[in-house]
Amino acid sequence: MQTPLKTTLSINGTRHEIEGDARLTLLDALRDHLxxxxxxxxxxxxxxxxxxxxxxxxxxxxxxxxxxxxxGDEVTTIEGLGTPDTPSDLQRAFVDRDGMQCxxxxxxxxxxxxAMIEEIRQGWPxxxxxxxxxxxxxxxxxxxxxxxGNLCRCGCYPNIVDAIADVIAxxxx
Amino acid sequence: xxAFEFQKPTSIQAAVEALKDDExxxxxxxxxxxxxxxxxxxxxxxxxxxxxxxxxRGVCRADDGALCIGGGTSxxxxxxxxxxxxxxxxxxxxxxxxxAVRNRGTIGGSLANNDPSACYPCxxxxxxxxxxTDRREIAADDFFEGMFTTALEQGEIITEVRFPVPEASNYQxxxxxxxRFALVGVMVAKYAGGVRVAVTGASEEGVFRWTxxxxxxxxxFAASALKDLTVSADGMIADxxxxxxxxxxxxxxxxxxxxEAAA
Numbered sequence: 240m241q242t243p244l245k246t247t248l249s250i251n252g253t254r255h256e257i258e259g260d261a262r263l264t265l266l267d268a269l270r271d272h273l274x275x276x277x278x279x280x281x282x283x284x285x286x287x288x289x290x291x292x293x294x295x296x297x298x299x300x301x302x303x304x305x306x307x308x309x310x311g312d313e314v315t316t317i318e319g320l321g322t323p324d325t326p327s328d329l330q331r332a333f334v335d336r337d338g339m340q341c342x343x344x345x346x347x348x349x350x351x352x353x354a355m356i357e358e359i360r361q362g363w364p365x366x367x368x369x370x371x372x373x374x375x376x377x378x379x380x381x382x383x384x385x386x387x388g389n390l391c392r393c394g395c396y397p398n399i400v401d402a403i404a405d406v407i408a409x410x411x412x
Numbered sequence: 413x414x415a416f417e418f419q420k421p422t423s424i425q426a427a428v429e430a431l432k433d434d435e436x437x438x439x440x441x442x443x444x445x446x447x448x449x450x451x452x453x454x455x456x457x458x459x460x461x462x463x464x465x466x467x468x469r470g471v472c473r474a475d476d477g478a479l480c481i482g483g484g485t486s487x488x489x490x491x492x493x494x495x496x497x498x499x500x501x502x503x504x505x506x507x508x509x510x511x512a513v514r515n516r517g518t519i520g521g522s523l524a525n526n527d528p529s530a531c532y533p534c535x536x537x538x539x540x541x542x543x544x545t546d547r548r549e550i551a552a553d554d555f556f557e558g559m560f561t562t563a564l565e566q567g568e569i570i571t572e573v574r575f576p577v578p579e580a581s582n583y584q585x586x587x588x589x590x591x592r593f594a595l596v597g598v599m600v601a602k603y604a605g606g607v608r609v610a611v612t613g614a615s616e617e618g619v620f621r622w623t624x625x626x627x628x629x630x631x632x633f634a635a636s637a638l639k640d641l642t643v644s645a646d647g648m649i650a651d652x653x654x655x656x657x658x659x660x661x662x663x664x665x666x667x668x669x670x671x672e673a674a675a
Contacts, residue, residue: 244418261418261459264446284447288512297488297515303446304516307418308439308461355511363492366507387592388510 244307250275251319259306266290266301269316277317277346281390288389291347292316298354300388317346320353328406329353336402340393348389352403355385359407377407414455420464424571428546430460431567438462438569440521441486443513462520468571473497478542479577483520483570490519499675500581500601504535507585509592520570526618528559528649529593531585533619536573538581538599538610544572559618578603580633580674584666586613588653596659598622598666600674606630609667614659616647625667635668 247256250273257263257272266283269275269292278301281289285303292301293315301314321327326334329349339345359375367384368375375381382400391399421427431438435457439445448454462468468484471493479498481490491506491514508514508522508531522532523543536543536552543550546569555563564570578601585597594613601608607629609622628637643663648656 242417261416262413284450285443285513288510291512294515298512299515300512303443303513305418305442305446305459308420308442308463310420351512358511363488364495364502364506366503385511388512 246306246310248306248309248311249313251315257306261305261307263306264302265292265294265304265306265309265314268306269301269314275316275318278350279343279346281343281347286390287344287347288351289344289347291350291389293350293354296354296357298351298388315350317350320349327353328410329356329402332402332405333399336398336405338395338398338402339391340395344389344391344393348386348391348399351386351389352399352406355382356403356407356410358385377404379404413450414452416449416456417458418461419458420461422464422466424465424467424546424569427460427462427465427569428567430458431569433458434566436460436567438524438567440484440518440524441516442521443509443517444521444525444527462518462569468520468569471497474574477577479575481519481573481575483544483572484518485520487514487517487519487522498575498577498581500578500583500599501535501539501575504531504583504585504599507531507583507587513592519573523555523570523573524562524564526556526560526562527593528615528618529588529591529595529597529613530619531583531594531597531612534594534597534599534610534612535575535583536610537619537621538583538601538608539575539578540603540608541573541575543570544574545570553621556619559616561618576603582670582674584670584673586662586666588613595654596662596666598663598670600629600667600670602629602633602674607633611663611667614648614663616649622663622667625664629671633671633674635671638664638668638671 279289281287285300290301367381437456439461468482487505495502581601583599588595597612609625643660645656645660648659650656
């Protein structure tokens with residue numbers, strides 16, 4: 240039996256101290272230890288993106304990282320982005336555009352898109368961009384490439400792209 | 413996943429010390445190692461996370477002009493920070509996996525794993541890069557020893573990779589869309605001393621140099637210089653995604669595209 244590890248980190252602005260086995264993934268810590276079940280366990284090996292959260296502002300698959308690796312880090316989950324009464328712009332746009340069917344991938348899609356819009360603002364290039372430098376045009380191809388880590392088995396991609404494009408258009412890239 | 417002890421040293425020296433244990437294994441971003449452990453294909457007694465070592469992160473330019481990338485630098489950072497210096501390499505990094513993977517996965521982890529379909533080994537070999545470890549410097553030509561096999565010793569850590577910056581370069585990746593690995597990937601890099609061409613995703617031996625193409629392109633850096641060359645299907649990977657002959661064919665097609673796109 241390995242010694243349980245204590246990890247202290249900030250989740251949605253609140254400091255948490257979690258004790259667990261070294262094998263505990265960030266995703267399982269969120270869901271089973273803190274009851275934050277918005278982040279979903281789809282494939283549990285980094286293929287589907289349903290568990291996407293923001294780690295120090297960057298999107299990561301929470302199933303592919305161990306809690307004990309993140310002492311002192313800041314995590315934001317779908318619960319930290321907005322509430323039913325005060326949704327974030329992307330949360331509202333996904334509802335407006337019906338960007339889901341079953342909804343299982345939606346928290347991951349919205350966390351991922353939140354970070355993606357920030358990446359575009361910071362001028363990060365993508366495979367779909369014309370060049371590696373200069374302004375990024377948020378075309379459907381560009382959004383699809385940048386959201387490629389998030390799968391939707393219901394196939395709601397057109398509405399997901401519309402929802403994201405709405406927010407980019409409203410806020411400016 | 414089998415149980416393990418966990419350590420997160422903050423210096424290279426402390427990591428080397430922790431890795432002296434035979435059962436210890438270095439952990440980069442964990443994008444390959446953690447799923448492998450979950451499948452119980454790997455079961456280290458101790459995981460030594462390298463992510464707390466600040467001196468192993470970042471991109472800089474050496475006095476001799478080489479691009480230096482810390483072993484613990486994520487693909488996303490390379491894609492962004494190398495763009496102005498070595499666009500061919502930045503473009504390659506920007507196409508590894510998906511964005512979430514690029515935020516965690518590291519160049520050192522990718523090279524140490526040497527997946528036969530990974531992108532970074534192709535860039536390192538095409539650039540004739542030097543791999544700096546905690547104990548020595550290894551030339552790219554001596555580093556890759558076959559599928560999932562490298563010159564690294566037990567407990568040896570890739571602290572930095574130094575890329576000579578080419579005059580022109582390009583990486584063409586024929587993507588396997590489900591895994592987002594290269595079905596075949598070809599990197600062409602043109603240096604004053606000649607052209608280097610590396611191929612990933614194709615050979616059962618892992619990444620390799622296509623020397624006939626290097627010779628032809630060193631004489632005439634044009635896609636047409638490749639037209640009389642053929643690649644044998646012997647020893648090529650064959651799976652449900654592509655036959656050996658298909659992969660051999662792709663090498664030439666992609667090498668031509670890389671030359672045309674090289675900038």
